[in-house]
Amino acid sequence: MVFLSPFMSRIKSYELGKHLKRSFIDRLRVYLKSGTGGKGLPKLGGIGGDGGSIYIQAKNNINLKQVYSANLRKRYIAGDGESSKKLKLYGANGQDIVIDVPCGVTVETDSGAKIGEVNTEGEKLIIAKGGKGGSPLNDYKSEQGQAFSVNLDLKLIADIGLIGFPNAGKSTFLSLVSRARPKIANYPFTTLQPQLGTIEYDDKRVITLADLPGLIEGAHYNRGMGHKFLKHVSRTKINVFMVDINGFQLNPKFDARDAFETVVFLNKELEMYDSSLVQKPSILVLNKMDTENSRGKYDRFMELFENYENSIQKIEEYWRPIEKINFESIFKISAKTNMNIEEVCLEFRELIDELDERNRLKSDKKSPKILQEFLDEN
Ligand SMILES: Nc1nc2c(ncn2[C@@H]2O[C@H](COP(=O)(O)OP(=O)(O)OP(=O)(O)O)[C@@H](O)[C@H]2O)c(=O)[nH]1
Ligand SMILES: [Mg+2]
Structure with a gap:
């Protein structure tokens, strides 16, 4: 036993060290x-x-x-x-x-x-x-x-959660609007762990954003790794869906998905994780509007989206969400050329202020009841 212990402690410290190398727990x-x-x-x-x-x-x-x-x-x-x-x-x-x-x-x-x-x-x-x-x-x-x-x-506490397929530009957006410096690269799953950033407005109000690892279709049965990070959006006030207007293709072995399909799959993944998240105030941000043919792709997306009931028929039944996300607004942006970024940030602010106000009114209404219960009991 005496001889074993230095060896054992070596194993132990090695194992502990291995865990410590993980930068996010x-x-x-x-x-x-x-x-x-x-x-x-x-x-x-x-x-x-x-x-x-x-x-x-x-x-x-x-x-x-x-x-x-x-x-x-x-x-x-x-x-x-x-x-x-x-x-x-x-x-x-x-x-x-x-x-x-x-x-x-x-x-x-x-x-x-x-x-x-x-x-x-x-x-x-x-x-x-x-x-x-x-x-x-x-x-x-x-x-x-x-x-x-x-x-x-x-579960991270952020006002806004950035949800999207890999490579959509979530981290690029975060780095543009905050001081956070997440890793950005032109391959899927660049972000391996949630990153937080803050947007500071002129009146010093600060809004926090969580950039989450990319989700892919099938995440709910453990494809990719985005699913396990979805818990971090359970407490955010707003879901922001970041979608590449060109759609997404994981690799040539997988089907290419257009922007409409991407939105539907994100909707479905969220629903599979927790159906109440689908009802959370949401904003859709269509990114990479600087790329070739993006204008035409945007028009096509809007056409499909406005005729949702018809368009959804082309998607396999299994993937059709039970409840459709009701986006508060849809933006087209380019994180590369800074197009409409300020407008999106202003919308975040407006929506969060509105939600805070709604919550305040709700809690004001509640308090007389609590007070009455207290008085009744005493
Ligand atoms: N042309 C163009 N490229 C963009 C734009 N926004 C981001 N990109 C590029 O798209 C690639 C992916 O961007 P990321 O910000 O890493 O994407 P992500 O959504 O964080 O990806 P994951 O971390 O893998 O989920 C990078 O090469 C970016 O430079 C844009 O508006 N236009
Ligand atoms: Mg990223």
């Missing part, structure tokens, strides 16, 4: 053990300290990779409560643990049950409760702590 499994309560002292009425609990707390500007780097073993063990003694009847409470996590983390058990989530800076959630110390309330029998593993699942 959106899920982290951690082991939690809350503290056991200290024993009470029934003869003298002594009370044991409570076991420490484990919390997560949302913090801006950190990511899950940093959470991982700070505790490579991914084990969090809170302190046990101190037992009551003759000379110290009140045992001290065990040490709590607070794990700082990025905003947007949901805690789930291995079976997928949700324990809770933290979304805004400072928000705190208990994820493993320390056992109570022995006291008259529990016949001086202290309680055990809890021990289990949970998954910290990060």
Whole structure:
């Protein structure tokens, strides 16, 4: 055993290093053990300290990779409560643990049950409760702590999610409107992990955008890798569909898809992932309007789109969405020549302001009811 350990530790550090090389982590499994309560002292009425609990707390500007780097073993063990003694009847409470996590983390058990989530800076959630110390309330029998593993699942919090087939120009658009510098290249799947960028308006209002890896048809049965990133659009306010006006072809072995088919497949993929996402306010952006014949392709697209019910018939039944995305607006742009980029950004702003206002009105309406319930109960 003694001989084995240096070897073992080499393997371990190699494995950990391998994981650390991944620059983006959106899920982290951690082991939690809350503290056991200290024993009470029934003869003298002594009370044991409570076991420490484990919390997560949302913090801006950190990511899950940093959470991982700070505790490579991914084990969090809170302190046990101190037992009551003759000379110290009140045992001290065990040490709590607070794990700082990025905003947007949901805690789930291995079976997928949700324990809770933290979304805004400072928000705190208990994820493993320390056992109570022995006291008259529990016949001086202290309680055990809890021990289990949970998954910290990060869903980025962005106002806008950029959704599209690979090579549509999502990253080019993000780099144009924000300071983000995502990798851009003329081949599919350049973006391998979500990227965040911010648009700053003249009045200092900031809107965040998430550029997601490209989706392809069949993503829902694990083709490509865009599907697993769709969770990041579950919390955005607006879906922006970026479509190359020339359509998309993964490689010569696959069918070439025109812009209309691309929109239909994106609609279907989103629906397969979570049908409620289809109802989210959406904008369609047709990119690469600087390319040859783009004008004609745009006219053709609009013709097909305006006659949707007819046009959809040419698509295999399996791929027809149950519910059609109702785009708030359709833009034609060129990220290459900067055409209509400002207009799109203004539309984002307008729509987000409108949605915020709608939400504000909704919550204003709710509050008198909550107040009334509170008054009724008290
Ligand atoms: N002609 C033209 N090319 C563009 C335009 N926008 C982007 N491109 C080019 O299209 C290619 C793909 O652009 P990306 O921004 O990497 O595309 P993406 O949607 O992020 O692709 P994935 O990361 O693979 O999903 C690059 O070679 C860009 O330079 C445009 O408006 N016109
Ligand atoms: Mg990209």
